[in-house]
Amino acid sequence: MGKKSEEKYDKILHASIKVFSEKGYQNTSITDIVKNAGIAQGTFYLYFPSKSALIPAIADHLLTITFEKIKERVSEQDSFWNILKQIISITFESNETYKDIVVLCYSGLAIEHSMEKWEMIYQPYYQWFEDRITQAILKKEIIQAIDVKLTTKMIINLIENTAERYFIGNENDALEAEYQEEIFNFVKRSLSTI
Amino acid sequence: MGKKSEEKYDKILHASIKVFSEKGYQNTSITDIVKNAGIAQGTFYLYFPSKSALIPAIADHLLTITFEKIKERVSEQDSFWNILKQIISITFESNETYKDIVVLCYSGLAIEHSMEKWEMIYQPYYQWFEDRITQAILKKEIIQAIDVKLTTKMIINLIENTAERYFIGNENDALEAEYQEEIFNFVKRSLSTI
Amino acid sequence: MGKKSEEKYDKILHASIKVFSEKGYQNTSITDIVKNAGIAQGTFYLYFPSKSALIPAIADHLLTITFEKIKERVSEQDSFWNILKQIISITFESNETYKDIVVLCYSGLAIEHSMEKWEMIYQPYYQWFEDRITQAILKKEIIQAIDVKLTTKMIINLIENTAERYFIGNENDALEAEYQEEIFNFVKRSLSTI
Amino acid sequence: MGKKSEEKYDKILHASIKVFSEKGYQNTSITDIVKNAGIAQGTFYLYFPSKSALIPAIADHLLTITFEKIKERVSEQDSFWNILKQIISITFESNETYKDIVVLCYSGLAIEHSMEKWEMIYQPYYQWFEDRITQAILKKEIIQAIDVKLTTKMIINLIENTAERYFIGNENDALEAEYQEEIFNFVKRSLSTI
DNA sequence: TATGAATGAGACTTCATTCAT
DNA sequence: AATGAATGAAGTCTCATTCAT
Numbered sequence: 154m155g156k157k158s159e160e161k162y163d164k165i166l167h168a169s170i171k172v173f174s175e176k177g178y179q180n181t182s183i184t185d186i187v188k189n190a191g192i193a194q195g196t197f198y199l200y201f202p203s204k205s206a207l208i209p210a211i212a213d214h215l216l217t218i219t220f221e222k223i224k225e226r227v228s229e230q231d232s233f234w235n236i237l238k239q240i241i242s243i244t245f246e247s248n249e250t251y252k253d254i255v256v257l258c259y260s261g262l263a264i265e266h267s268m269e270k271w272e273m274i275y276q277p278y279y280q281w282f283e284d285r286i287t288q289a290i291l292k293k294e295i296i297q298a299i300d301v302k303l304t305t306k307m308i309i310n311l312i313e314n315t316a317e318r319y320f321i322g323n324e325n326d327a328l329e330a331e332y333q334e335e336i337f338n339f340v341k342r343s344l345s346t347i
Numbered sequence: 348m349g350k351k352s353e354e355k356y357d358k359i360l361h362a363s364i365k366v367f368s369e370k371g372y373q374n375t376s377i378t379d380i381v382k383n384a385g386i387a388q389g390t391f392y393l394y395f396p397s398k399s400a401l402i403p404a405i406a407d408h409l410l411t412i413t414f415e416k417i418k419e420r421v422s423e424q425d426s427f428w429n430i431l432k433q434i435i436s437i438t439f440e441s442n443e444t445y446k447d448i449v450v451l452c453y454s455g456l457a458i459e460h461s462m463e464k465w466e467m468i469y470q471p472y473y474q475w476f477e478d479r480i481t482q483a484i485l486k487k488e489i490i491q492a493i494d495v496k497l498t499t500k501m502i503i504n505l506i507e508n509t510a511e512r513y514f515i516g517n518e519n520d521a522l523e524a525e526y527q528e529e530i531f532n533f534v535k536r537s538l539s540t541i
Numbered sequence: 542m543g544k545k546s547e548e549k550y551d552k553i554l555h556a557s558i559k560v561f562s563e564k565g566y567q568n569t570s571i572t573d574i575v576k577n578a579g580i581a582q583g584t585f586y587l588y589f590p591s592k593s594a595l596i597p598a599i600a601d602h603l604l605t606i607t608f609e610k611i612k613e614r615v616s617e618q619d620s621f622w623n624i625l626k627q628i629i630s631i632t633f634e635s636n637e638t639y640k641d642i643v644v645l646c647y648s649g650l651a652i653e654h655s656m657e658k659w660e661m662i663y664q665p666y667y668q669w670f671e672d673r674i675t676q677a678i679l680k681k682e683i684i685q686a687i688d689v690k691l692t693t694k695m696i697i698n699l700i701e702n703t704a705e706r707y708f709i710g711n712e713n714d715a716l717e718a719e720y721q722e723e724i725f726n727f728v729k730r731s732l733s734t735i
Numbered sequence: 736m737g738k739k740s741e742e743k744y745d746k747i748l749h750a751s752i753k754v755f756s757e758k759g760y761q762n763t764s765i766t767d768i769v770k771n772a773g774i775a776q777g778t779f780y781l782y783f784p785s786k787s788a789l790i791p792a793i794a795d796h797l798l799t800i801t802f803e804k805i806k807e808r809v810s811e812q813d814s815f816w817n818i819l820k821q822i823i824s825i826t827f828e829s830n831e832t833y834k835d836i837v838v839l840c841y842s843g844l845a846i847e848h849s850m851e852k853w854e855m856i857y858q859p860y861y862q863w864f865e866d867r868i869t870q871a872i873l874k875k876e877i878i879q880a881i882d883v884k885l886t887t888k889m890i891i892n893l894i895e896n897t898a899e900r901y902f903i904g905n906e907n908d909a910l911e912a913e914y915q916e917e918i919f920n921f922v923k924r925s926l927s928t929i
Numbered sequence: 930t931a932t933g934a935a936t937g938a939g940a941c942t943t944c945a946t947t948c949a950t
Numbered sequence: 951a952a953t954g955a956a957t958g959a960a961g962t963c964t965c966a967t968t969c970a971t
Contacts, residue, residue: 182940193957198942256462260454268450268515296536303509303529310508311501318500321462335497343537376965387932392967570961581936586963644850648842656838656903684924691897691917698896699889706888709850723885730878731925764944775953780946
């Protein structure tokens with residue numbers, strides 16, 4: 154597998170993101186990717202066993218970026234509602250940048266019958282958000298009569314799916330703020346102690 | 348396309364659902380489908396222009412079944428909260444029956460860059476649910492400070508995504524009721540006027 | 542496998558014999574064969590699952606030709622020593638015509654770990670020769686203190702291997718008669734009752 | 736080639752025998768061999784110009800072992816019939832140990848159109864056996880009306896081919912002695928002066 | 930309308946070989 | 951002498967699609 158150079162691995166990863174975004178997963182051949190990456194055909198197989206192995210790698214890459222950004226911009230001391238606002242905002246940002254590839258990752262994993270991989274990749278993010286919820290419960294910011302794990306997944310899905318739909322639907326830019334607010338309010342009304 | 352023979356069309360549709368469920372979309376060839384349908388290779392093209400054209404047809408078929416069931420079991424006079432409960436329950440039922448194919452439809456459409464088709468197929472269902480929400484607002488069952496269209500999509504997505512996750516994650520059967528209840532409560536707390 | 546046309550099957554078989562003879566098994570690509578056969582690349586796979594599946598088909602074809610010739614030229618009433626002489630002569634003839642391909646068949650089967658197939662193909666020929674030996678024992682032409690099955694295989698191998706060696710070694714044509722006689726005498730001295 | 740390091744050469748040779756035996760010639764890549772030998776990819780080419788160059792090296796190695804064993808166990812003073820018995824016995828031993836690789840060597844050479852190499856490798860063995868036959872003629876142990884060179888090859892082939900067939904056919908162990916005896920008697924009846 | 934043999938482009942993948950270290 | 955990452959040509963095989971029957 155990963156023989157030596159981190160550089161080549163990254164080249165392939167970024168080339169694949171680029172080409173997938175442009176042509177879609179199905180219409181992209183490995184030849185397209187290697188040409189774009191500026192490497193030889195065979196080199197691809199030193200780093201990835203197949204085209205489909207790119208999907209989890211890309212998914213991991215994208216989520217890592219998003220998650221890093223969240224951890225950067227959010228202090229664990231912040232109020233839960235501030236944290237939520239940030240997450241919504243950053244999720245929209247990431248989805249804008251990677252709008253084509255995001256659906257593709259989800260689909261790619263789904264299509265290969267490997268939703269478990271998806272869950273694995275999301276695990277650290279889920280864990281972190283569960284911790285935020287638990288903390289918020291302790292701080293009486295949100296009600297306690299909820300299943301933390303399930304609520305975590307529901308909220309994250311709600312945000313991501315809406316963001317996805319927003320950018321893919323090519324809806325009017327002006328509405329972005331309202332979309333974000335609608336999600337925020339939906340969740341807040343449901344969970345707030347006040 | 349031209350409905351030459353409803354019978355053959357259905358044969359192809361059901362064969363494709365069966366084979367996609369077993370082998371996944373990518374690994375299924377048209378040859379697999381026609382063998383399973385018991386028709387000739389060329390006959391396929393009299394009913395569908397390509398493999399990918401099956402996806403919206405399947406999606407339409409599945410949603411129609413689910414939507415029919417909902418309309419059967421729900422009276423428009425019912426309280427909104429009863430309707431919601433039914434929808435959640437039926438969505439879980441459908442997802443159990445078609446668990447493999449549901450993700451695949453979503454993915455299939457996503458992967459072909461045709462989320463618009465998805466929205467089109469869902470349009471009647473969305474419209475019906477919007478009407479239920481509007482009615483509920485008028486009946487003061489739910490608060491009025493919401494974007495009806497967006498809330499509709501958020502709720503339906505919330506239910507479908509959780510159901511999907513539930514059956515794909517092969518989680519403990521005992522939890523199904525709790526999952527359904529958690530979704531219901533999440534939405535009720537957010538929208539109820541009480 | 543063999544869908545329809547005997548014609549296409551034969552085209553492939555003869556093209557493969559021709560090309561294998563010229564370039565050897567390893568250096569022959571399926572592309573070479575289909576070009577020579579005048580058919581499309583994909584058509585090959587309607588008749589044979591892979592390149593290596595050609596080998597037993599060729600072997601069968603060649604042995605069938607040889608065996609037919611033997612049965613044509615030999616009457617079961619002939620003396621065993623006449624029959625043997627004919628077999629030697631015909632084996633040399635066949636080996637001359639198909640000298641390159643004969644080794645290749647043997648090798649091809651060997652290399653694929655499928656000597657059993659070889660035995661299966663030879664089975665009718667072995668059986669026929671066993672019957673001739675048994676008959677010769679009854680007619681007291683040859684001694685009876687032998688294992689008929691094993692002796693059959695030893696004799697046939699002796700003839701084929703020597704013929705093979707003769708033509709591949711490119712030895713002087715003049716010697717062919719002497720080679721044949723040497724084999725004949727070797728066997729006759731060993732088995733004759735006289 | 737240049738014997739840079741006898742040790743590495745042997746490592747490659749033995750690794751190739753092992754891997755060829757397990758996977759067959761075709762399915763073995765040089766990568767398989769170097770991994771098994773515990774050397775680097777490039778190192779292979781310091782000792783062998785190509786994969787096919789391994790075949791004659793292996794053949795040479797195997798025949799050398801067998802021939803050494805024969806010369807060890809046989810005194811040139813022994814009666815021809817004793818020598819023959821030993822050769823048969825040792826050939827069966829060698830074939831048992833190297834059953835997979837033996838056919839492969841023969842095939843490998845055949846397939847590369849280089850039967851001459853085979854003859855070259857066998858030359859010393861043939862020569863030695865010719866000498867034994869000539870001596871036996873002089874000692875009146877065997878008849879003189881034979882072509883010594885041709886008879887040598889026929890006998891050796893007879894033994895090797897039967898042994899090969901015996902071990903590849905997975906025949907009942909109990910029969911090994913009878914097989915050996917059948918060959919011995921076949922030859923003895925043919926050549927003995929008595 | 931239905932058939933299914935034939936097509937042929939092109940995808941994936943392997944692997945012998947090179948060469949800078 | 952030894953290494954092993956990189957190469958890229960070439961091969962196998964699949965499969966959507968066509969078309970004569």
